[in-house]
Amino acid sequence: MASNAIATTNEVDVSAVIEAPLAHVWHFIKLGEFHKFWPAIEKAERVKGTTSDSDVYKWTFKDGTSLEVKQDEHSNINHFITYSAINAEPELPYSSMVSTIRCEPVTSGKLENSTFVRWSARFSSDADLGVIEDAKYKRQDALKGLEAAASSMSKA
Template sequence: MSSSTIPTSTIPTSTSVVESAVIKAPLSHVWHFIKLQNFQSFWSALKGSEFVKAQEETDIVRWTFKDGTVLEVKQEEHSTINHYITYSVITSQPELSYTSVVSTIRCYPVTSGELENSTFVEWTGNFSSDADAGVIQDAKFKRREALADLAKAAAKL
């Protein structure tokens, strides 16, 4: 099959995704929600988020989505100084169609201009090379939806 017969929309050009938003709330209001076990307090797609018994130095949280998907995510890095969290998916029901993904959420204060006292939030995902274009598009959509939910929740604080 020649590449000209494959629709370009199905050819993955990247195995990473970056979504971002300026949230009209101070960094402290936004950062309040950026803990894996607290994601259900803002993300409307989640039915529940809870700690899973794990190793002493490992934080693992189970996310149960309203569509029935259950992910266990492991916190890889967390900085309250630099305002970011990195996590990986370690188990999934149903099983994922790709091998792995590592995601990072970073928050930055907007310090000047019209949006001063707002927060710039960037949510990245780096997928294994076996992730297809559908996975990348789904990740973009879910992050955009979650960022919109985060903006609504932070505005209420």
């Protein structure tokens, strides 16, 4: 499929039930900790020169690309984080992206004491189908990594 195909939606929404307690999953949901669970990220570091009230991190991916992300919201009470892409090398093929990760405890049933994680992203209208599909697969891969990281905490 051509990379300039028109996207039918500019949103990505992936989810997973991670068989680890909410506290273990939530431990990793900080912009500076994503490299500890997302296999594609080599390192995450606070951008120098930013103030303590503007959390901006640079994610360096294993393929050599980098993405600066700004924390827009973070709630330890409601267990969600929202961040936006603000700079990239090489330049992104779209104007903007806002992403949210929400975590909910599973409180009953066979998966009690697990965590439901939903990771959504909204892209600007100039994002094509290739961007949307790539974002979906990257988030699915990251959720697998999050499950492995949180599960290893549970066994420790």
